[in-house]
Amino acid sequence: MKGRIHSIETCGAVDGPGLRYIVFTQGCPLRCKYCHNPDTWKLQDGNEADTEELITDILKYKSFMKASNGGVTVSGGEPFLQADFVRDLFIKCKENGLHTTIDTSGYVDIENADPVLDYTDLVLLDIKSYNQNIYKNLTGVPLDRTLALAKHLEKRGIPIWIRYVLVPNLTDNEEDIEALATFLETLTNVERIDILPFHKMGEYKWEQLGYEYELTDTIEPNIDATNKAADIFRKHHLPII
Template identity: 45%
Template sequence: MADEPWAHSRYDLQQARSPDAPETASFNDPRGDVGWIHSYETGSTLDGPGIRVVVFMSGCLLRCLYCHNPDTWHLKDGTQVPFERARTALEAYAAPLRAMDGGLTISGGEPLVQLHFTKRLFAAAKEMGLHTALDTSGFLGARADDEYLRQVDLVLLDIKSWDPETYRRAVGQEIRPTIQFAERLAALGKPVWVRFVLVPGLTDDPANVEGIARFVAPMKNVEWVEVLPFHQMGAFKWKAMGLNYELSDTPSPSPDLVARVIGQFREAGCRAR
């Protein structure tokens, strides 16, 4: 993959690499013969169990105020990649990934924008004997049918807020599709790691955290709740893209705040870290 045109870090700014790509909101890929990839990384230990290859897809319908990769919002900013080329590139890593109890994680952007391409890539990874993980907001979870989810061993589900008003302010969409997807994953018994981005002054209200904790705690399929502290690492992208970054003066959460929130999840009965 190192010589591939999509061999970038998630932290690199990508713009207008595929100016003729379809519009994200109306995109439909019935075959998945090509995909638009923002970047990929090898050696990740944060995006699922073991050592992972993480592929970051372009395209997202959310507009998170704290997004550190706003250059993943549109397909046109990614690199167009034929499926067979992506599969061959992944195959080069399959043996060492198996040896390190790792696998493939597909993130974004939002992988479910490019439904059929990501389904085919997950299926190819399973054929290679790799563990598979889907990193998603759940907003498009209804698109992933049971056959899609059979190709996925673990879902990294971002529950960005509980209070509907806070959710709308934070991401520009409604929370209900994510809640419905979480409930469906619980009914299927699909392993899930819930991820919650802790943003001071935005998502840190104790009642907001408590709502997520009480919702998640009874779900036997949820293996972990991961509290992710807000950071400013993506601020330069907003500036470079001419976007209004409302959180420019927001600090990272203090250790005490992080400990309080993790404690709330644990007190509700969640395994949290």
């Protein structure tokens, strides 16, 4: 099975448990204002990859992944845009006893996601905001599919790690974080919540691509702001990192 990928990281340590072989797929329906990889947006860009070639390369690192309880993560872009490609890769991973993780915005149709989820051990779910208006302004798409996927993953018993990017004056509103925590508290499959402080390391890519970067004047959140957000999740007895 062939697909289009942006890049590969062979020893990642932040995209799931243990050491990970990470495949970044090409193509994304979201247009997040803080995206640090806008060069992944267009599906026709990137490089063609074959799952047979990928699994051959992946298996070179199997001993490292096994020793660290790691595995393979497919990120993006949005991996579910190439669901057949990801499914085929994950089937090959499971045939070789490898843990599988998918990192997604959740902006997918459930029926499109399910064939991939049949071979998925963990989902990293990026919830950009719980405020419908802010989410749409921030990403260009509505929030409902992401929340529906979170509930569906609970029904399927697939664990999730929540990723929340803290952006000053955009996603740091305490009421919105409180609402998100209240929602997550209703789910039984949330294993971890990561608060990711906003950064501008990808701003130069926007300039190179000729895109307007709207967050140039936005400062990175300080430790007090990050701790305040973390305390809200802790108050709801959620596993905050």
